[in-house]
Amino acid sequence: MTLRVYNTLNRQKEEFVSIEPGKVRMYVCGPTVYNYIHIGNGRPVIFFDVVRRYLETQGYEVNYIVNYTDVDDKMIRKAEELGITVLDVAETFIQAFKEDIASLRVREANLNPRVTENIDEIIKFIEGLEQEGFAYANGGDVYYRTGKFEDYGKLSHQNLNELQYGIRINVDERKENPQDFVLWKGAKPGEISWESPWGLGRPGWHIECSAMVRKYLGDTIDIHGGGQDLTFPHHECEIAQTEALTGKTMANYWLHNAFLNIDNEKMSKSLGNGILIRNLVKNVRPESFRFFMLSAHYRNPLNFSDESLVQAGNGLERIQNSYDNLKHRFGIAQEGAAPDELAARVQEISAQFKDKMDDDFNTPDAITAVFDLVAEANLYLQQARVSRSGLQLLIDQFHAFDYVLGILRQEAGELLDEDIEQLIVERTNARKDRNWTRADEIRDLLTNKGIYLEDTPQGIRWRRK
Numbered sequence: 001m002t003l004r005v006y007n008t009l010n011r012q013k014e015e016f017v018s019i020e021p022g023k024v025r026m027y028v029c030g031p032t033v034y035n036y037i038h039i040g041n042g043r044p045v046i047f048f049d050v051v052r053r054y055l056e057t058q059g060y061e062v063n064y065i066v067n068y069t070d071v072d073d074k075m076i077r078k079a080e081e082l083g084i085t086v087l088d089v090a091e092t093f094i095q096a097f098k099e100d101i102a103s104l105r106v107r108e109a110n111l112n113p114r115v116t117e118n119i120d121e122i123i124k125f126i127e128g129l130e131q132e133g134f135a136y137a138n139g140g141d142v143y144y145r146t147g148k149f150e151d152y153g154k155l156s157h158q159n160l161n162e163l164q165y166g167i168r169i170n171v172d173e174r175k176e177n178p179q180d181f182v183l184w185k186g187a188k189p190g191e192i193s194w195e196s197p198w199g200l201g202r203p204g205w206h207i208e209c210s211a212m213v214r215k216y217l218g219d220t221i222d223i224h225g226g227g228q229d230l231t232f233p234h235h236e237c238e239i240a241q242t243e244a245l246t247g248k249t250m251a252n253y254w255l256h257n258a259f260l261n262i263d264n265e266k267m268s269k270s271l272g273n274g275i276l277i278r279n280l281v282k283n284v285r286p287e288s289f290r291f292f293m294l295s296a297h298y299r300n301p302l303n304f305s306d307e308s309l310v311q312a313g314n315g316l317e318r319i320q321n322s323y324d325n326l327k328h329r330f331g332i333a334q335e336g337a338a339p340d341e342l343a344a345r346v347q348e349i350s351a352q353f354k355d356k357m358d359d360d361f362n363t364p365d366a367i368t369a370v371f372d373l374v375a376e377a378n379l380y381l382q383q384a385r386v387s388r389s390g391l392q393l394l395i396d397q398f399h400a401f402d403y404v405l406g407i408l409r410q411e412a413g414e415l416l417d418e419d420i421e422q423l424i425v426e427r428t429n430a431r432k433d434r435n436w437t438r439a440d441e442i443r444d445l446l447t448n449k450g451i452y453l454e455d456t457p458q459g460i461r462w463r464r465k
């Protein structure tokens with residue numbers, strides 16, 4: 001089976017075909033860096049990490065980009081509250097975000113572009129829209145003219161008339177139409193701002209992603225993702241901006257994860273029921289949380305409770321025990337060939353996992369395949385005579401599943417494939433930043449662990465000694 005993904009744009013599962021063979025360009029809307037992330041934010045973070053990992057196992061080189069919104073109203077308010085600059089707020093919470101996702105064994109994106117580093121591109125983008133008649137300036141602000149973009153509403157499956165009907169009064173007189181949204185916001189005195197053809201100001205929220213997607217990944221990308229609340233207005237507006245300017249499809253596949261609720265209630269600041277990732281991981285093993293997250297299909301709502309977390313932890317322990325037993329027996333087993341039936345069965349289970357993941361990343365069913373492997377391993381371990389090759393076959397399959405899911409406990413000092421990939425990305429970034437010390441440090445660390453890097457025309461390849 002080939003990979004099929006549910007595309008919000010067409011409301012159906014579609015065969016995944018990348019624009020460039022063997023390569024995937026993927027963009028997921030990242031955090032506004034004004035506070036710590038909560039367990040709900042952990043859902044897209046973990047899910048899209050798994051999408052990326054799975055695509056890699058299918059032979060794709062994935063260019064995965066997650067932006068940081070480092071200037072907006074919330075950032076400005078936070079800076080005032082703390083009595084520091086907006087950029088300091090950003091530094092603090094970007095660092096915190098990196099720590100939090102790493103604690104969940106989520107690999108860093110290939111790039112995390114920031115709004116404040118892309119102001120020129122954003123201004124040019126808006127100018128382009130203005131020239132084509134898709135934008136109009138009014139009183140220091142610039143708005144998008146939704147009425148001119150025929151496809152407005154195609155992602156969220158609404159039409160503009162319906163949308164207008166919902167809004168009875170035009171609350172903002174600066175807009176021609178209540179549905180129009182801001183591209184550039186004129187600055188209030190004292191606010192962080194940049195020079196522009198419309199005076200001092202800063203970008204609206206939606207335009208940053210259109211500008212950054214285009215700059216870093218091109219006019220059309222393969223996958224654009226985020227939580228389902230981003231479908232409208234955020235992603236709808238991104239499409240309107242990009243497609244009006246380029247005349248091309250912005251993204252071929254739009255993927256949206258459903259929400260994580262707490263004790264069957266929506267998580268919200270007013271209910272005070274949000275749990276921060278950094279607090280969660282003090283008490284819960286990150287692998288258990290990942291396993292819990294992946295135990296539901298990403299398009300289904302998922303309920304977080306102590307009970308469901310314990311349940312996930314128990315399931316994961318069965319997997320971990322089986323794996324630990326294999327490793328232990330491997331140390332004392334004799335040489336010898338792997339039984340043919342075992343090899344055939346492992347192959348079958350591996351194919352079953354792939355089938356489920358190919359079906360719109362059906363992780364709960366893919367986990368069933370992991371449990372089938374556990375059953376097979378336990379059966380094999382009951383035999384009086386086991387061979388190293390037989391055990392190795394099972395261990396390798398555990399590793400292959402774990403590359404995608406990231407749920408096995410990490411041994412101290414052990415470098416998993418995912419860690420190596422992560423270090424290579426970090427090294428490439430360090431070299432781009434001319435941080436040779438860090439780049440060399442990473443190469444030495446890898447060499448010490450017996451990992452060798454090779455520069456090839458397709459990028460960096462690595463192998464174990």
Ligand code: AMP
Nearest residue numbers: 040041043044226227228229258259260
């Ligand atoms: P926000 O902090 O609201 O900007 O959200 C950042 C990302 O997390 C977006 O992709 C949201 O859709 C997603 N998100 C926020 N809350 C939840 C939740 N409770 N469950 C799943 N995803 C969420």
Ligand code: ZN
Nearest residue numbers: 029030209234
């Ligand atoms: Zn976005």
